[in-house]
Amino acid sequence: MLRIHNSLSGAKEVFEPIEPGKVRIYVCGMTVYDYCHLGHARALVVFDAIVRYLRWLGYEVVYVRNITDIDDKIIKRAAENGESLSDLTSRFIAAMHEDCAALGVGPPDHEPRATESLQSMIELIGQLIERGHAYAADNGDVYFSVASFADYGKLSGRRLEDLRAGSRIEPDEAKSDPADFVLWKAAKEGEPAWPSPWGDGRPGWHIECSAMSRDLLGEHFDIHGGGLDLQFPHHENEIAQSECASGKKFVNYWIHNGHVRVGDEKMAKSLGNFYTVRDVLAEHPAEVVRLFLLSSHYRSPLSYTFAALDEAKGSLERLYNALRDLDGDCSSPDRQSEYSERFRAAMDDDFNTREALAVLFELAREVNRHREAGEAEQARNKAGELRELGSILGLLEQSPEDFMKGSFSAEERAAIEDLIEQRQQARKDRNFAEADRIRDQLHERGIALEDTPHGTKWRKEQ
Structure with a gap:
């Protein structure tokens, strides 16, 4: 029975x-407007894992991002760049898609863009005005009247009185209440x-998601997610807009992932303490980064350190080592086994990937136990189960050999391949002392060689 921590209630609830x-x-x-950093990557990977798990459970999922x-x-x-808006956004959309593909984040079913949904936003703003929840100000802006929604603050726990006390109206604003927020911004030079009916301009940020979600999922849908920093004001304002326009409950379950932290601060572009996805992937294999991002419960903060990534690398190597020589020869996994049941129990407990990963490591030890005992069929069965459960988290989707090679940089791989070629030539020349010397040299670098009828294979030693 899947239970989800609902930010709206602050408690775990059975998912229906x-x-x-x-x-x-x-x-x-x-x-x-820029490259994705690890904080963005955490949200992308967390919700990709959630969608994968829901589909593994048998749900027909419509995923919009x-x-x-x-x-x-x-x-x-x-x-600043002297380029058009479309050129800038097209460039960074392509970069985002490249980062997602590298991290194994599948494409959503729908990926609407704000600039392609303007008519829906204008229609939604018009409905809010008609129903007395929004007003056009003298300066050409359109504002949502927060006081018109009695439940404002129910997601974040903020009180309207406190918001007013902490806000002020800027000199160029014409809103009636300091807590009101903009739906449509009048054009600036x-x-x-x-x-629009209120003059040329562009939408405010909050109205975008209300309009796009309504277009693709309807006025009332199951799950809305995002980073913890979006809970207020963005998601709070989405609720107000959407429920005032429809008269219905907007979303049943709200899911918010915690921040990636550097030291004691949230990783953010505004703080200048961020690491882009592509910078990190230049130094670490993508599945290692993905495992790192799933190594803590999604609601908890996650501290980024080089040591943490090295630990994730070692952990993933243990899983892949359990699959060595069994890859591609795994029987159909048993979903009723002890490990599958425990994995499901962990994921059913608010998508607890930390505990689910712990089950994978135990299952890897079981694979190794069967292998060492000469129980080939049992080892294959458990390896198949490990492979399937790992894939739910977007892990173990390579062959062990490819992963082990990929854990080295391109420069290191080229050097290893060069030494292997030298060794092969030495063997052809019957210079076995030189061949043995090269093998020992590779062994000192942690490289194991296997001579097969199809050539020499290599992998990182355990």
């Missing part, structure tokens, strides 16, 4: 989809703008 056997999930995606391609930061960066 609105439509039996089907799950509709929306996750806030990237604002595309949006792209924000119009925003103050995007406008500023494009102006030199900025991109689109036509």
